[in-house]
Amino acid sequence: MKTISQFDYIIVGGGLSGLHLSYSFQNDNYFKNHKILVIDNFKSKKENNFFSFWEKGKGNWDSILKSKWRSGKFFSNYGNVNMDFSNYNYKTLNSLDFFKFVRKKLEKKKQIKLIKDNILKIREDNEKVVVVGNKKNYYGKHVFDSRPNKKFIREFNNYTTLKQHFLGWIIKTKEKKINKKSFVFMDYRIKDKSSTAFTYVLPFKKNKALIEHTYFSKNECEKNVYEKYLMEYIEKFLKISDYEIIESESGVIPMTSYPFYKDSSKKITKIGSAGGWIKPSTGYSFYNCEKYSLKILKNIKKGKSLTITQKKKYMFLDKILLGVLSQFNHKGDMIFYKMLNKNKTDRILRFLNEESSNIDDLKIIFSLRSIDFVKVFIQSLYKKIL
Numbered sequence: 001m002k003t004i005s006q007f008d009y010i011i012v013g014g015g016l017s018g019l020h021l022s023y024s025f026q027n028d029n030y031f032k033n034h035k036i037l038v039i040d041n042f043k044s045k046k047e048n049n050f051f052s053f054w055e056k057g058k059g060n061w062d063s064i065l066k067s068k069w070r071s072g073k074f075f076s077n078y079g080n081v082n083m084d085f086s087n088y089n090y091k092t093l094n095s096l097d098f099f100k101f102v103r104k105k106l107e108k109k110k111q112i113k114l115i116k117d118n119i120l121k122i123r124e125d126n127e128k129v130v131v132v133g134n135k136k137n138y139y140g141k142h143v144f145d146s147r148p149n150k151k152f153i154r155e156f157n158n159y160t161t162l163k164q165h166f167l168g169w170i171i172k173t174k175e176k177k178i179n180k181k182s183f184v185f186m187d188y189r190i191k192d193k194s195s196t197a198f199t200y201v202l203p204f205k206k207n208k209a210l211i212e213h214t215y216f217s218k219n220e221c222e223k224n225v226y227e228k229y230l231m232e233y234i235e236k237f238l239k240i241s242d243y244e245i246i247e248s249e250s251g252v253i254p255m256t257s258y259p260f261y262k263d264s265s266k267k268i269t270k271i272g273s274a275g276g277w278i279k280p281s282t283g284y285s286f287y288n289c290e291k292y293s294l295k296i297l298k299n300i301k302k303g304k305s306l307t308i309t310q311k312k313k314y315m316f317l318d319k320i321l322l323g324v325l326s327q328f329n330h331k332g333d334m335i336f337y338k339m340l341n342k343n344k345t346d347r348i349l350r351f352l353n354e355e356s357s358n359i360d361d362l363k364i365i366f367s368l369r370s371i372d373f374v375k376v377f378i379q380s381l382y383k384k385i386l
């Protein structure tokens, strides 16, 4: 017979969001006597991906960073922009270093338990939540769930949804001629003309870099499409012919207006991708995972709702931007060029981190003004779902 274990908080999934949340719990003395359980099924082998984000000054992850940059570049056929990351550094770490770092911290805390089990079901039962695992049932006062959101998988077609899909190569070159001072935020010079697609470059050493070909579009491509663009880019713009591919990473990240916050309940909070923690218009989530985890802790202390949602203004602006990218998918390079060219990098990064002032927002909206935005804005007024 299955035995029962009781906890204050249960975190289902020890991936990015689950570990960010557990890290915040273990870091806060207020929770030192709370029993916390983190469960992961470890079904698929954890890939060693590169997680990037930007933040001001020092951060919690500085000791495990792979690299950071103070300057970035944007290239397109409309023009180029030098981006100043001296205030908000652009930081990159390896996901396996992050997982190892957090798990080590958690293992030192007596009140936090990490276990392996496959969770089949989570249901509310009077005062408690029952987490039904293959091995056991677990009881918690509140559960944070980062398993894939099945409702979203069924319904995403009813909302404006794009996929950020990409293939990246980590290459090692014979000659040491990569410029490692600046990373490439977006390079639209080589791309499929009908889509928002660009190359992203993180130079780690003079002879080592990650080069990724990324689409913001409706559907994934065959592997050889990304490969063709990567080869062309390396030859034409990095001017490298002799290189070895030492690792690769690929992914599909949803960018959607789906209202994830509706899938949480009073005692079960969806977190991570399942909870809408991925910024719809960019696909970034690392920074949100940290910020939203801290907000959850704050709300627990204040007795407020633990469903963290985007502020309404950002939800609306993301919806419009996503709507424009979706309906005019070939115009992404022009949109991002206008945004980056007419605004200081700090303002854009504040805006994308959802920490901008109303003046910042107005300046960005004004810089983007075009008939396409007007059309999508009008649609948003009469369409219930965009």
Ligand SMILES: Cc1cc2nc3c(=O)[nH]c(=O)nc-3n(C[C@H](O)[C@H](O)[C@H](O)COP(=O)(O)OP(=O)(O)OC[C@H]3O[C@@H](n4cnc5c(N)ncnc54)[C@H](O)[C@@H]3O)c2cc1C
Pocket (backbone or CB within 6 Å): 012, 013, 014, 015, 016, 017, 018, 039, 040, 041, 042, 043, 044, 049, 050, 051, 052, 053, 117, 118, 119, 120, 146, 147, 148, 249, 250, 251, 252, 253, 271, 272, 273, 274, 278, 283, 284, 285, 286, 287
């Ligand atoms: C290749 C790649 C690169 C990326 N790069 C960046 C980046 O540079 N910057 C950025 O901000 N974002 C990036 N992202 C996006 C973001 O990091 C991911 O979307 C993020 O991993 C989402 O976190 P999560 O906790 O929702 O999901 P996950 O990290 O996938 O965690 C979910 C966890 O739940 C576990 N689980 C699932 N089902 C069960 C079950 N039934 N029982 C028990 N456990 C279960 C899984 O094993 C997993 O560990 C990238 C994504 C990919 C794929």
